[in-house]
Structures are given as C-alpha cells and as structure tokens.
Amino acid sequence: MTAAIIAPSDRPVSWSLRFTLGDWNTRASVRTSEHDYLLPPDLEQQLETRHWFPPGFLAYLNHPAIEALGKTVIHRLSANHLVYFLDYTTVLEHRIVNRAVETIIHGELKVNIPPRMKTAALQLYTDEGYHALFSNSLAEQIAGVYGISLRPVMPHRITRLNTLLERTPDKHRALAWFLVGFVSETIIAKELLDVCRDDLVSSVQAMLREHLADEARHSRYFSEVFHYLWLTMNSRQRTFAARLLLDIIRIFFEVDERWLRESLYGAGIGETAVTEVLGELTSPQATLLRARSGAGATLQALKKAGFFDLPYNQQLFMKAGLIDG
Ligand SMILES: [Fe+2]
Ligand SMILES: [Fe+2]
Structure with missing residues (x-):
C-alpha cells in the first residue's frame, strides 16, 4: 500500500512502508x-563442549591470568555474564522498550x-513481555546453579538512559523515549x-x-x-533528535x-588482571569500535530516513567517529 504524507519541512513523500510485524x-x-526454557538434564555433559555465553564476546576470558584458572572459572564468569545479560534484558524490555512503544500506542x-x-x-509490546518472561526464567535457573548473588537491580546502561531521559525537557520527552x-x-x-x-x-x-x-x-x-x-519533525525537533541519538548510541556501547x-x-x-581487563574495555577507542560495529542497523535506518542529508547531522556523526566522510 502506498501512502503520501506531507511533512512540515519536506516535500510530499511517496513511500510504501508497511508498519507491520508481518x-x-x-x-x-x-x-x-x-519451548519450556528449562535447563537441559544433561547440562554437565553439554558444558564439556558448549558455553553459557559466546567466548568471542568475552575477550577478557583470554587474559592469561583468567585462562590460567581453568575451565570451571571460565564457565562461572560466562554464567555471570549471561545472567547479567538476561537480567538487563528483562529490565530493558519492560522499562525501556515497552515504555517507548507506549508513546506510539x-x-x-x-x-x-x-x-x-x-x-x-x-x-x-506483547513480544517484549514474553522476552522478559523467558529471560528472567533462565536467569533464575542459572543463578541457582552457580549461587550467583551479584545481580544489580539497575544495570548501568538502564541508569544512564533514565538519567538522560530525566534531563530531557518536557516538550521533547515523548520523542526522547521513542528514540x-x-x-x-x-x-x-x-x-x-x-x-x-x-x-x-x-x-x-x-x-x-x-528472541x-x-x-x-x-x-x-x-x-x-x-x-x-x-519526516514529520520540525527543525528544532530534528536538532534535538540528532544530538540525543548520538548520546543514546554511545550509552549502548559502554x-x-x-x-x-x-x-x-x-x-x-587478581587486581592487576582486573585493572588490565577494564582498562582495555573502557577506553574511548574501544567504546567507539564497539559502537561502529554494533550500530550498523541504526545508522542504516538513519541514512534511509534522510537523516544524513542534513550537513549538520553528517558533521556531528563524523566528528563522533561513527560514520566516515
Ligand atoms: Fe524488541
Ligand atoms: Fe525483545
């Protein structure tokens, strides 16, 4: 179906977007x-060859001081990471994504x-509720297996996003949630x-x-x-959106x-290894590299919408190192 909309700052645009989940x-x-999302009965056997979390995502496991501690510690650290990821997902789905979806509904x-x-x-909205349910279910089981008690109620990223949203002027608040x-x-x-x-x-x-x-x-x-x-935003909203998008993208890769x-x-x-691992992961260069490789679909969507047709936006994202000239 083709629809035409007239946006305040654009010519009439013809497109055939679907706006559905197919x-x-x-x-x-x-x-x-x-699926019942229960841990398998042959879990111990599976852990001979399988992982809790892809090792490729946890480069710090290759640190000599960690590797030297052997498979049990590596499994434990991977399980920690997975439980953290699932707990984070549960909060994200309810408190962030579905709150954003409410602005549309x-x-x-x-x-x-x-x-x-x-x-x-x-x-x-319904999908995200289910994702939170199965993420939480597996997190509880894995935390039970390892006795993991370190489960922050508010992961760092959620706190950062909430702070960003709280600081947003009221007139842009709904748009900020959507973004x-x-x-x-x-x-x-x-x-x-x-x-x-x-x-x-x-x-x-x-x-x-x-998922x-x-x-x-x-x-x-x-x-x-x-x-x-x-296409419906006026220039003030667009300027606000461009700056905020940059902040949001950065937060997602901290x-x-x-x-x-x-x-x-x-x-x-040990302390030395911990300092080394964190130093490497938290450097601005490492954060930027993660953002460049992880935000491809976001940047592509911005490009498709004509976001980078505005020289200001292009400059802003180039200066931030997210796109090339
Ligand atoms: Fe989703
Ligand atoms: Fe989801």
Whole structure:
C-alpha cells in the first residue's frame, strides 16, 4: 500500500512502508513457541563442549591470568555474564522498550499514527513481555546453579538512559523515549545474531534464537516508524533528535565497569588482571569500535530516513567517529 504524507519541512513523500510485524500471528515466539526454557538434564555433559555465553564476546576470558584458572572459572564468569545479560534484558524490555512503544500506542508523539502502526506496536509490546518472561526464567535457573548473588537491580546502561531521559525537557520527552526505543531495537538484532553464533547450552541457544527472530521484525518496524516520524519533525525537533541519538548510541556501547569488576573479583581474579581487563574495555577507542560495529542497523535506518542529508547531522556523526566522510 502506498501512502503520501506531507511533512512540515519536506516535500510530499511517496513511500510504501508497511508498519507491520508481518506474519506476527503465525511467527512471533509468544504465539508459537513450544519451548519450556528449562535447563537441559544433561547440562554437565553439554558444558564439556558448549558455553553459557559466546567466548568471542568475552575477550577478557583470554587474559592469561583468567585462562590460567581453568575451565570451571571460565564457565562461572560466562554464567555471570549471561545472567547479567538476561537480567538487563528483562529490565530493558519492560522499562525501556515497552515504555517507548507506549508513546506510539497512546498518542504521546502528537502525530497521526496509522492503525496498522498502532496494531504492530501493541503486538511488539506483547513480544517484549514474553522476552522478559523467558529471560528472567533462565536467569533464575542459572543463578541457582552457580549461587550467583551479584545481580544489580539497575544495570548501568538502564541508569544512564533514565538519567538522560530525566534531563530531557518536557516538550521533547515523548520523542526522547521513542528514540531510545529506536536505538535499542535496531541494535539488539545484531547483538543477538552475534550471540547466537556459537555452541551454547541448548535451552539458552533456543531462547536466544527465538528472541532474535522476533527482534529482526522489531528492528525493521522501528526503522520504518523512525523514518515516518523524521519526516514529520520540525527543525528544532530534528536538532534535538540528532544530538540525543548520538548520546543514546554511545550509552549502548559502554561497559558496566562496576559490575564487571565485581564479577571478576568474585571469581578470584587478581587486581592487576582486573585493572588490565577494564582498562582495555573502557577506553574511548574501544567504546567507539564497539559502537561502529554494533550500530550498523541504526545508522542504516538513519541514512534511509534522510537523516544524513542534513550537513549538520553528517558533521556531528563524523566528528563522533561513527560514520566516515
Ligand atoms: Fe525483545
Ligand atoms: Fe524488541
């Protein structure tokens, strides 16, 4: 279906965006999954060859002082990381993504929301509730296996996003929420795709696969909605959005230093090794490299919406090192 909208600062634009989650009724995990997300009975055997979390994502496990401690410690650190990731996901889905989705559903963005876009947002909201449910279920089981008690109520990233949102002027607050959702939803699909590549404990792998399939739909949807909104924004909103997007993207690639330090100390890693690991992960260069490789879908969506057609935005993102000239 082709629709034409007239945006305040653009010529009439013709497009054929769909604003749907496609075959959600027959594909969404909340509608079709048959998994019980219980840890497998042969867990110990699986851990001979499989991982809790892809080692490629946890380069710090290659540090000689950590490697020297052997497989049990490596499994423990990977389990810590997975539980942290799942706890973070549970909070993110409810408190960040679904809050962002509410701005679409309940007319907070003060733009016309086509009925199909609203229906898809209601479906997406349901998906995220289910993702929180299965993420929490596995986190509890794995924390039980290892007696993991270090489970921050508020992961660093969520605190940073909340602070950013609290500091946003009221008139831009709903838009800011939407933009946080947009960045989160366009980043997560790549994140899950990478995480799914290795041989993981079977129920963890199945859960991540289902989440990934849903997120591929979400990423497309949020990109389309961003495009739609971008065309309706006036120049003040666009300037605000450009700066905020940069801040949001940066936050998504920061490391939770405090948690990681505790996780490493808790596994008996010495101070020198901990300092070395953190120094490497938290350098501005390392953060930028992670952002450049992880925010591809977000940057692509911005480009498609015409965001970089404005020289100011192009300069801003080039200066930040996120795009090349
Ligand atoms: Fe999700
Ligand atoms: Fe999602």
